[in-house]
Every structure is written in C-alpha cells, then in structure tokens.
Amino acid sequence: MKIGILLSGSGVYDGSEIQEAVLAMLAIKEAGADYQCIALDKNQHHVINHLTGEEMNETRNMKVESARIARGDVANIQDMNPAVLDALVLPGGFGAAKNLSSWAFDGAAGTIAPEVKLLIVNMVNAGKPVCGLCVSPVLIAKALEGSAIHPTLTMGSSKGKSPYVIPDFHAGLKDTGALIAEKMIGEVFVDEKNKIVTAPCYMMDANILEIRNNIKKAIEATLALI
Amino acid sequence: MKIGILLSGSGVYDGSEIQEAVLAMLAIKEAGADYQCIALDKNQHHVINHLTGEEMNETRNMKVESARIARGDVANIQDMNPAVLDALVLPGGFGAAKNLSSWAFDGAAGTIAPEVKLLIVNMVNAGKPVCGLCVSPVLIAKALEGSAIHPTLTMGSSKGKSPYVIPDFHAGLKDTGALIAEKMIGEVFVDEKNKIVTAPCYMMDANILEIRNNIKKAIEATLALI
Numbered sequence: 001m002k003i004g005i006l007l008s009g010s011g012v013y014d015g016s017e018i019q020e021a022v023l024a025m026l027a028i029k030e031a032g033a034d035y036q037c038i039a040l041d042k043n044q045h046h047v048i049n050h051l052t053g054e055e056m057n058e059t060r061n062m063k064v065e066s067a068r069i070a071r072g073d074v075a076n077i078q079d080m081n082p083a084v085l086d087a088l089v090l091p092g093g094f095g096a097a098k099n100l101s102s103w104a105f106d107g108a109a110g111t112i113a114p115e116v117k118l119l120i121v122n123m124v125n126a127g128k129p130v131c132g133l134c135v136s137p138v139l140i141a142k143a144l145e146g147s148a149i150h151p152t153l154t155m156g157s158s159k160g161k162s163p164y165v166i167p168d169f170h171a172g173l174k175d176t177g178a179l180i181a182e183k184m185i186g187e188v189f190v191d192e193k194n195k196i197v198t199a200p201c202y203m204m205d206a207n208i209l210e211i212r213n214n215i216k217k218a219i220e221a222t223l224a225l226i
Numbered sequence: 227m228k229i230g231i232l233l234s235g236s237g238v239y240d241g242s243e244i245q246e247a248v249l250a251m252l253a254i255k256e257a258g259a260d261y262q263c264i265a266l267d268k269n270q271h272h273v274i275n276h277l278t279g280e281e282m283n284e285t286r287n288m289k290v291e292s293a294r295i296a297r298g299d300v301a302n303i304q305d306m307n308p309a310v311l312d313a314l315v316l317p318g319g320f321g322a323a324k325n326l327s328s329w330a331f332d333g334a335a336g337t338i339a340p341e342v343k344l345l346i347v348n349m350v351n352a353g354k355p356v357c358g359l360c361v362s363p364v365l366i367a368k369a370l371e372g373s374a375i376h377p378t379l380t381m382g383s384s385k386g387k388s389p390y391v392i393p394d395f396h397a398g399l400k401d402t403g404a405l406i407a408e409k410m411i412g413e414v415f416v417d418e419k420n421k422i423v424t425a426p427c428y429m430m431d432a433n434i435l436e437i438r439n440n441i442k443k444a445i446e447a448t449l450a451l452i
Contacts, residue, residue, distance in 0.1 A: 010236065010244070011294035018236070018295055022248040022434075029435040050293035051300065058284070067276035068237035069244055071428075074277065202297075208248075209255040 007066035008095025017093035027219035037070035082126035092134020233292035234321025243319035253445035308352035318360020382426035
C-alpha cells in the first residue's frame with residue numbers, strides 16, 4: 001500500500017507541521033504501508049521566524065522545504081493520482097491554510113490551489129480514503145465545496161482547550177457545505193460513507209505524545225477504509 | 227525530569243535530522259520525562275537544497291531554524307547546564323558535523339563549538355547522561371578529546387548497509403581517544419561508566435520505523451542512567 005502525504009513546506013507557521021508530518025510517516029510504516037511525500041513546486045505564501053512569529057524577508061519553495069522533512073524524496077503533486085495512491089494524508093500546519101489554500105486570510109470564502117483540489121476530488125471520487133489532520137480539513141472542505149458530497153469533518157472541540165477559536169473554524173467548514181463533528185484530542189472522526197478521516201491534533205492544546213496517539217488512531221482508521 | 231535536546235538547524239543536510247529530533251522528543255515524553263530544545267544563536271555553516279543536495283545562496287540561523295522542529299520553544303545553550311538538565315540528547319544530521327563542529331570538513335582534526343564542548347563536558351563531569359544519535363558521537367568525542375575520559379562510542383557497524391563509510395568515522399573517533407563499539411541499526415551502545423549512550427540511527431540504511439525503535443531504545447537506556 002502506498003499512502004501519499006501532502007506537504008506544504010517545513011514548519012508549523014508557514015508550512016507543514018513537522019511533528020505531525022513525521023508522526024504520520026511513522027504511523028503509516030507501523031501499519032505495514034509505505035508513504036510517498038508530495039508537494040507543489042511553488043513558493044510559500046511567506047516565511048515566518050518560528051522564534052518570534054514575525055515575517056522574514058525571504059522566499060522559500062514548498063517542495064524544496066518539504067524535502068527537509070522527507071529527507072529528499074518528494075514527488076510532484078501532478079504525478080500523484082488514485083492510480084498510484086491507496087490513500088492520501090494531509091498533515092496540518094499553516095501551510096495548508098496559507099500555501100495550499102487562502103483560508104488563513106479569507107476563511108471559507110478563500111481559494112484552494114487547483115492541483116490540491118484535483119487530487120482530493122479524484123481520491124474521493126475513486127473511493128480512496130483521505131485523512132485530514134489539524135487544520136487540513138479546510139482543504140477537504142474547499143475541495144468538495146459545491147459538489148454533491150457533504151463530508152463530516154472535525155477540527156477539534158469547543159469543550160477542550162485550544163490556542164484557536166474552534167467554533168469559528170467549524171462555522172467556516174459549515175459555510176462550505178460540510179457537516180461538523182466535535183472531537184477532543186484523544187478522538188478522531190471517521191466519515192465512513194465518504195471515506196474521510198479527520199483528527200484535531202495541534203488545533204487543540206496538546207503535547208507530542210497526545211499528537212502521536214491522535215495521528216496513530218487517524219492513520220489506522222484511514223488504512224481500515226482501503 | 228528535564229532532558230535537553232541540542233538542535234543545530236532543521237534538516238538533515240545542513241542542520242538537525244528532523245525525524246531523529248522529533249522521535250527523540252516522542253521517546254522522552256513516552257518515558258514520562260520532559261524535554262527542552264536547545265540551540266546556538268549562530269548561523270549555520272551553509273544552506274543545502276534538500277531536493278538537489280546543492281548549496282543555496284542563503285543564510286539561516288541555527289536557533290531560528292531549530293524553532294521549526296520545536297514549535298517555537300528553544301533555549302539558548304548558554305542557559306543550559308547540569309543544574310537545569312537531567313540528561314542531554316544530541317540528535318544527528320549534518321548540522322552536528324558542520325555547524326556544531328567542523329568534522330564534516332576536517333574529520334577528527336576539526337574543531338567543536340566551545341559552547342557545545344562546555345555543555346557536554348559539564349554534563350559528563352556532573353555524572354549526568356549524554357546520548358549521541360547518528361553522527362553526533364563526533365561531538366562527544368571532540369568534547370572529551372584530550373581529557374582523562376575515553377568514552378566508548380558507536381556510529382554503526384561496517385557489517386551493515388550504510389550510505390557512509392562507517393570505518394572512516396570510527397577511525398576518526400579513535401583518533402580523538404575514544405573506543406569503538408560496532409552496532410547495527412537495531413542496537414545501541416551503553417557506556418555505563420561514563421553514562422554515554424550512542425545509537426547508529428540514519429548513519430545506517432534504515433527506514434523511519436527502524437529509526438523510531440533505535441531512538442526509543444537509546445532514550446530508555448539514557449534515562450535509566452539518571
């Protein structure tokens with residue numbers, strides 16, 4: 001089994017959340033499957049100093065930076081489709097909402113990169129599972145917006161502690177036509193009909209051990225849908 | 227228990243090996259301890275395009291880039307000593323041999339950053355464990371060179387498959403006064419007398435699952451020495 005992992009750079013504030021990406025790779029291998037990292041060969045929206053949170057006067061390419069997490073092996077998104085992938089995993093990190101879509105700036109009214117929309121739609125249409133971690137359900141929502149498919153997604157729960165305003169994110173998902181599941185950090189939501197798995201991860205206050213367990217659960221649920 | 231993790235950037239070819247760093251964090255939390263990421267506030271030796279292996283015309287700071295792995299929380303190495311740390315973990319990645327020492331260019335004749343030497347020597351003198359993953363045993367060797375302490379270290383085994391020439395690395399370690407243990411990817415070496423644990427990790431051909439198991443074993447052995 002070959003599981004695609006779509007990266008958007010290397011670092012939570014301007015690319016893929018590194019810990020989530022690495023722990024997704026680990027969970028996939030633990031389950032006996034292989035992974036293929038995937039990226040767009042385009043520049044990031046911007047570059048953030050991860051110590052200060054301030055923007056840096058630099059330009060970085062998503063595929064080049066993603067190769068740091070992947071140790072060099074990153075495929076072009078154009079070469080990836082349901083014929084070569086058994087499932088697709090979307091790690092979190094602001095790259096999903098800044099580079100692969102404009103959700104961070106425009107909310108539900110934002111755009112999604114056409115290559116990302118095409119890959120997600122093709123996977124769903126082919127009946128192959130898609131797993132969205134952390135903020136990445138926004139990509140699934142934007143990809144399926146306006147279609148006959150109304151996925152049920154979670155980005156966490158308003159009952160748990162979070163550095164973000166979960167109800168606002170959930171309201172945005174609803175605006176795209178998705179349905180909402182409230183899930184705590186220990187839980188994932190499985191939309192069995194549409195073969196879509198989502199997990200809160202670092203949308204909620206969590207340490208790396210909780211992230212590890214949340215991702216392991218999400219990957220196992222995803223592979224069970226293949 | 228607070229375990230220091232010394233980072234040197236974010237990416238195997240010019241900084242810390244990301245997967246090793248994340249899996250060290252995970253293993254520490256799994257063992258019930260906490261970690262504190264640490265870095266030098268200095269520029270990397272250079273910046274490598276991780277897709278092509280070529281040098282890029284950029285400058286990146288070790289502490290700023292390490293914050294990508296650490297999600298922002300990175301302490302200055304000057305603030306870290308045996309009074310605040312119960313053990314020290316040194317993940318691999320060429321940053322250890324390019325930024326924290328000049329081993330990648332000068333071998334055993336190279337230099338080590340004084341702040342790194344001081345931290346390692348202080349930990350060893352205080353009887354607190356030090357764990358070197360992958361290429362990082364070169365830092366332990368350079369820190370203790372010329373002292374009365376002759377640690378036994380491993381960077382892998384000439385019997386296993388490796389992208390590197392393990393006997394050359396081991397010969398270099400010997401030149402500093404260290405003793406050598408040959409260890410495969412499934413093994414770690416524990417120098418109980420000096421409380422130093424080393425593990426081959428990505429010095430050998432390995433997948434992320436083998437790296438995970440190797441690091442878990444190394445961290446558990448390190449914490450057992452506290």
